[in-house]
Amino acid sequence: MSTKEKIAIIGSGNWGSAIARIIGFNAARHDSIETDVHMWVFEEQIDGKNLSEIINETHENVKYLKGVKLPTNVIAEPDLAKAVTGATLLVFVMPHQFLPRTVPNMKNMYAPNARGISLIKGIEFEHSKPMLISELISKTMNGMDISVLMGANVANEVALDQFCESTVGTYVPANGEVWKKVFDWETFRVSVVNDVPGVELCGALKNVVAIGAGFCDGLEFGGNTKAAIIRIGLEEMMRFVEHFYEKVNPGTFFESCGVADLITTCFGGRNRKCAEIFAKSKGAKPWDEIEKEQLDGQKLQGTITAKDVMTCLKAADVVGKFPLFAKIYMISFEGEPVEDIVKFADVIAKH
Numbered sequence: 130m131s132t133k134e135k136i137a138i139i140g141s142g143n144w145g146s147a148i149a150r151i152i153g154f155n156a157a158r159h160d161s162i163e164t165d166v167h168m169w170v171f172e173e174q175i176d177g178k179n180l181s182e183i184i185n186e187t188h189e190n191v192k193y194l195k196g197v198k199l200p201t202n203v204i205a206e207p208d209l210a211k212a213v214t215g216a217t218l219l220v221f222v223m224p225h226q227f228l229p230r231t232v233p234n235m236k237n238m239y240a241p242n243a244r245g246i247s248l249i250k251g252i253e254f255e256h257s258k259p260m261l262i263s264e265l266i267s268k269t270m271n272g273m274d275i276s277v278l279m280g281a282n283v284a285n286e287v288a289l290d291q292f293c294e295s296t297v298g299t300y301v302p303a304n305g306e307v308w309k310k311v312f313d314w315e316t317f318r319v320s321v322v323n324d325v326p327g328v329e330l331c332g333a334l335k336n337v338v339a340i341g342a343g344f345c346d347g348l349e350f351g352g353n354t355k356a357a358i359i360r361i362g363l364e365e366m367m368r369f370v371e372h373f374y375e376k377v378n379p380g381t382f383f384e385s386c387g388v389a390d391l392i393t394t395c396f397g398g399r400n401r402k403c404a405e406i407f408a409k410s411k412g413a414k415p416w417d418e419i420e421k422e423q424l425d426g427q428k429l430q431g432t433i434t435a436k437d438v439m440t441c442l443k444a445a446d447v448v449g450k451f452p453l454f455a456k457i458y459m460i461s462f463e464g465e466p467v468e469d470i471v472k473f474a475d476v477i478a479k480h
């Protein structure tokens with residue numbers, strides 16, 4: 130039996146495909162990893178043909194990462210149980226709303242010593258308290274060790290080999306080193322830290338702030354205002370993490386997963402872009418319509434996360450300590466005028 134690590138990627142969207150390219154390169158160059166990497170594809174039809182077949186024939190995900198070639202050792206597989214069979218390393222990368230219905234289809238076909246990593250930016254909650262996606266995955270997979278990878282990694286730029294950094298958060302340093310081998314590439318530099326909640330919550334919460342940054346762009350505010358939103362957003366991200374997860378290392382916010390991801394998303398991300406359009410419509414255009422028109426099947430995470438964050442803040446009775454998060458939620462879902470993005474006094478007074 131092979132003692133090599135075997136990688137399966139669970140997801141093949143915009144980020145899933147971009148990171149599959151790097152994973153494929155690393156699997157081909159490291160002797161300790163099997164060269165073939167299986168990538169699960171949620172099957173759909175493109176001009177009457179299965180997307181998984183198109184990927185295997187053309188080595189391009191023509192729907193989610195058009196114009197970028199994947200290495201030939203990345204093999205698209207529409208059957209999830211088959212994709213993970215014998216895998217020792219499971220890479221979870223899909224919009225978080227699809228996770229609960231996907232994981233059971235893996236049918237325990239992965240190797241008994243399998244470890245996982247989540248690249249998913251979002252939160253879940255249990256009893257109105259935030260629950261990490263990595264915790265949720267671990268719980269549904271009999272306590273499997275789940276690390277996380279988050280960073281300033283807009284997928285289309287990573288796919289073009291533009292230099293960037295990323296952060297792995299892990300509980301088990303030896304697993305962190307394995308994941309570094311899987312992801313670290315000359316244009317994609319990976320650091321490993323021992324802080325899963327900090328890394329993961331940075332990745333989830335910056336999407337909410339990016340909605341606020343998009344509102345500023347839609348209102349045609351200048352750089353000063355957007356910088357203020359980013360700074361206040363960082364402060365609220367730190368406060369949220371401290372409030373719900375006291376063991377977080379403050380240094381994590383200065384890794385790629387923290388301030389760098391916040392900045393890139395507030396300038397070049399999908400959440401920013403869709404929020405700009407929402408603001409330009411004065412809040413009249415529904416989010417799902419904007420998502421459909423602008424993202425062609427890709428998914429917006431910041432709006433869902435804004436709702437989830439608000440649920441946690443209300444349950445803990447701390448809304449007044451998070452006026453920016455609250456404002457973003459109220460503008461997005463309660464009809465508050467978009468211009469009020471910079472007016473916090475009412476939130477603080479009310480809570």
Ligand SMILES: NC(=O)C1=CN([C@@H]2O[C@H](COP(=O)(O)OP(=O)(O)OC[C@H]3O[C@@H](n4cnc5c(N)ncnc54)[C@H](O)[C@@H]3O)[C@@H](O)[C@H]2O)C=CC1
Binds near residue numbers: 145172231283430
């Ligand atoms: N795109 C980016 O630049 C980055 C995204 N991320 C995060 O990575 C995660 C995955 O994002 P992307 O790969 O960009 O996905 P995406 O936004 O491109 O979403 C499309 C994916 O969802 C799948 N899908 C649609 N309906 C489904 C269903 N019913 N069940 C299962 N899958 C279904 C599609 O097949 C496709 O693979 C998200 O949490 C995102 O926040 C993280 C870093 C960068």
Ligand SMILES: O=C(CO)COP(=O)(O)O
Binds near residue numbers: 336390
């Ligand atoms: O997470 C991202 C960059 O690291 C991508 O953000 P968007 O989903 O806003 O594009």
